[in-house]
Amino acid sequence: MGGYLIRRLLWLVPTILGIVLIISLMLEVIPGDPVLMMLSETASNEMRVAVRHQLGLDKTFSQRFGIYVWRLVHGNLGRSFMRGEKVSKLIGKTFSATVQLTLGSLFLMLLIGVPLGVLSALYPRSKFDFMTQGISLVGVSMPAFWIGLVLIYLFAYLAGLFPLGGKGGAVGLILPAFSLSLSSIGFIIRTIRANMLEVMGMEYITTARSKGILESTVIWKHAFRNAILPVLTVIGLQFGRLLGGAVVTEVVFSWPGMGRLIVNAINTRDYPLVQGAILVFGLAFVCLNLLIDVSYTLLDPRVKYG
């Protein structure tokens, strides 16, 4: 186990380098010059050269990449071109809002999706099952930003139950998190239902029943515990989708998260901010998946780490 963990942690290093390299290459080839965006059109040529030098843009690509990695090792993400503030500070201010939204949605996904999935597997082909399947199909087929707007109209305008936008405590989190989580709810209902049905058909369930064990014990102790494992993988997959989807949902609900930060940064060619923000996104995603793989090996003794 220890060896496995160390190997996986060591893999993080080339992964991070890879992310930084890809983002840097992408920024290298895109049209648009941050110096021209910062200065007015009447700025003199000397001034442009000076600013270019000050931002370090006159160095070659490999030099800049080396400097970036060197600073990164020391925990320095550099300063934003446009705002002059430290990138880490700008990200720190917004990242927690995005994480709150994402975790809130994950929580709702488990809270709503898991029971619905289990119940519809226990009563397959019933009216309840049919309805749940419908909900999950509609859930995965809806644009999250659109259902966000519809929910705002219904519950904020018409019913006046929720704030229209912004970050208003726990109540303010409900609408954005719910609209973001709907597609994940649909997804997890299907996964749980399929797993539960598969497990319920296994021979050890028949054995357990034939021994006269209470049906509820069979369902919860024998079937559910085995059917729930793949949910870990789903959480990992959905976390990435939710992080990405959060960008659009943030715009709909005026949620002060990383979404708008990234879009603005790319538009103004604020290279350090783009690099830092995307690096943080990638890192969060990679770390969560690492955590899930590790917990898999802990929870399911059949999974070999290798």
Add this chain to the structure above:
Amino acid sequence: MKWGKRFLDHRGVVFGTIVLVLLLIAAVFAPYLAPFDPMEQNLLDRRSPPGFEHPLGMDIYGRDMLSRILVGSRCSLLVGGSSVLIGLVVGGACGLIAGYYGGGLDNLIMRFMDLLLVLPSLILVIVIVTALGPNLLNAIIGIGVWFIPNYARLARSSAVSLRQKDFVEAAKAIGCKGFRIVARHILPNALSNLVVYSTLSVGTAFLLEAALSFLGLGVQPPNPSWGSMINEGRSYLQTAPHLVTIPGLVIMLAVIGFNTLGEGLRDIIDPRSTLK
């Protein structure tokens, strides 16, 4: 015919096919079907709700919503179809080659694909599109690039399991070269999985395109796209909700169609995946 009956018996497949055909008709014949010019502004009737003359109402510049929805289907289908094609061809080829040859080449290709998957889907697409410049072509490229690693993984897993089959051994024994084996023996057997996944991913592409257009990164105005219609109507949510609800319902219906079609095809091709 046994296959024909199985297709017709499956409600999801029938529904999905109907949606697909309607979309194709709308996209191909949009100029003839549209009751009004989708660009013509009628400033007196701005944001008027659905009514007799304009069944889906008027948008913020007084343009006929039905006509814009019809013409907007072109953009969705174009983005959906082309981006899936990019993913299928590039990702599928990389995955089959990686899976068949294995070893160092496999490692090289798949580690690169892993890097593309490090970022959440929408973030990657937004970064690519904003970097290349927001327009229809770059939306296709952005979404297509995100599909590549997903298709590569799927194709690779098919190729790895097919590699050990007897008919591949037989092909090797009669002296087939690697490329021929991949193209003539592995690909046809991996194709059904890829086709099912393609159908499902058209729906995903529709949703991604809508999100991009909603952020103003997709089709540029005044050209209509379902996502940008929602974006335009957003500010009038309170007074004219039809500006937002109608294009959203259309997107949802189209995506449901592709999802049921894809899942139905999977049920028919691989009945084991259907759970009783």
